[in-house]
Amino acid sequence: MISDPLYGYAYFNAEFEEPVINNVLIQRLRYIMQLQTAHLVYPGAVHTRFQHSIGTMHLTGLMAEDMVSKTILFYGREALGGYDPHVLIEASRLAGLLHDSGHTAFSHAFEHGILWRRNIPRELSNHEKIGLFLIKHLLDELFDRADKELPGLKTLVYSILGEEEPKGFLRVLRWIVREGYYPADVIDFLRRDSYYAGTIEYGSILYERLYKNTYPLIEGDKAQVVLDRIALGEFKQYMYAKANMYEHVYYHSVCRSFDKLLYEALSLLDEELGLTSRVLGLKEGHLKDYLELTDAYMYGVMMHKALSEDTRLGYLCRRLLVERKPEWRRVGREVVVSSSKGLDELEKTLRLILDHDYRRRVVTGIEEYVLDKLKQWGFSREELWIDILDITPLPKSTIYPGGEEPAKIPTLLIGKRVSGEIVVSEEFNLLMEELPLKILVRAYVPRSKYSGELEFKMTNLLSAAVENALGIDLSAAEKVIKNIYSEYMSRDYSKYRITA
Structure with a gap:
């Protein structure tokens, strides 16, 4: 045991x-x-x-x-x-x-x-x-x-x-x-x-x-x-x-x-260690080369490069293993597109999950919108990363049609x-019930270009960019809440205000 x-x-x-x-x-x-x-x-x-x-x-x-x-x-x-x-x-x-x-x-x-x-x-x-x-x-x-x-x-x-x-x-x-x-x-x-x-x-x-x-x-x-x-x-x-x-x-x-940094490091390590070749070698019976690829093995290689190499790969390894400072830093609040906020957002949420081409077009649209507004700050396309993530508790093996x-x-x-x-x-329809199904949209800039001034600006800018790219009003639910509260503001609820 x-x-x-x-x-x-x-x-x-x-x-x-x-x-x-x-x-x-x-x-x-x-x-x-x-x-x-x-x-x-x-x-x-x-x-x-x-x-x-x-x-x-x-x-x-x-x-x-x-x-x-x-x-x-x-x-x-x-x-x-x-x-x-x-x-x-x-x-x-x-x-x-x-x-x-x-x-x-x-x-x-x-x-x-x-x-x-x-x-x-x-x-x-x-x-x-x-x-x-x-x-x-x-x-x-x-x-x-x-x-x-x-x-x-x-x-x-x-x-x-x-x-x-x-x-x-x-x-x-x-x-x-x-x-x-x-x-x-x-x-x-x-x-x-x-x-x-x-x-x-x-x-x-x-x-x-x-x-x-x-x-x-x-x-x-x-x-x-x-x-x-x-x-x-x-x-x-x-x-x-x-x-x-x-x-x-x-x-x-x-x-x-860190994941984004690691993807680039893996690409460079592929050139030196033949990572792709080790996968392809499986079909030829070369199992050992693949089996030895563990975190322990790779971290040993990467720590050596972090401490001894003045190369792009050495720099990335130092960022990951020694300094613990990724190149990209998130700026502003994330934008949430949620299936619980109405039919428009439900449709866009599902399309962003199921249609990868649509998703890429949306990312491009958001990038272009944000970059156009950030010209005065001296940002280039290479200095903006828009990360779109789908948060669905449903298994990938079941959510895709087919x-x-x-x-x-x-x-x-x-x-x-x-x-x-x-x-x-x-039959409990898992896309119709009150289950968490949403899209997160985040903006990142190089750490060297980050400033506190960007926080508030990017929060508003990213929200506007998402609305523009998806053709929806993200504040629709908030407007309904404000209207309802305004309508009943004059009523006396004093006897109902208890801590229960």
Whole structure:
């Protein structure tokens, strides 16, 4: 067993899980931090992907065992697709353990800075695809041996982690691990990241109330999950917790500045260390070159450059590791476009999330508007960075249209258990309800060009630029509030003014 600050102890078995845990594929995650740059803002956030992987395995096991038991209770063992319950639970735990095994140095920053900016084959284009590739090359024989004792284990693990949509009850298992609205992966990283970052108010999730009030709904090969309506409040709390972690921790304005610096550093390091070549080399069987890319390895290289090189890369490394001063500094208050402020803002929010071309045009429009007004301050296009971020607690795998049901809008089935049956009472439209769904627009300037005078000016200028680019009135809701308050200002509310 492993002592864990969230769960007390996370248990593992010696027969199947310990050999996987002790494989280099998992052990290297000890040297990759869970959060790429957040530790520069939140010093406690130096936990690793190894800890998260162990936690996800543990929580996946709890959720899978609960769901398997309910499925047998409501539908009989035949609903499990012919698989043994123990094998299903074990496969889910192993999938939870391995779900992040494809990550490399700086995790998602490596995806943004290398995988998505280089000519990388589709089958290696993100950490999930790379992870499955590595699992098949490093653990295939181990799974073959395990299959002799747990028939079907290998197929199940690959099905849960694979790209092709599984059928029947296996779809529920994938939902539990990583693709549901509240999967083990996300629940663990929200609780763990908030714990280590010192922002525990954002990770307060009663996860047991969520999964114990979730039921399987199986009709032939079609399998879904239903949330009991008594847990709907906790689901909303979970969604707000996720949105808050993204807004205040993952997308903290200083973290974003460090991310931008890191992307440039990775591009320069690619020239020296052959980062792209190491990814491409996987297809030729050169796994070692990719596996050695951890935060520990890269920070060693970067610290050497920070202390000894008078180059652009050395300068960036000093900024990141020694001075802790990113080149870009946020100026002015961010502008928020929210789905809760009316139909116009709802439409623009969804378009900015779903249409990347539209998003780029909006960024260009905002930049041109702001730069035109900043001419007197001597700013050039290279000295303004407009950062647009979407804050949506919905998984990226569900919010984008397409897939098996192309027109399907993200919905959560709400229901009750009645006389041993699961009854669906409504389809909870996740884009229509009062859930956090918004766009943040921030402006940054080079640290050398920043001044206090710019703060107030940029706040007003950025708001006007966003209104101009989107064609909306951001103050419409404020005007309604002022009008209503003005209308009732003369009334006597003295007897109602109590502290309750």
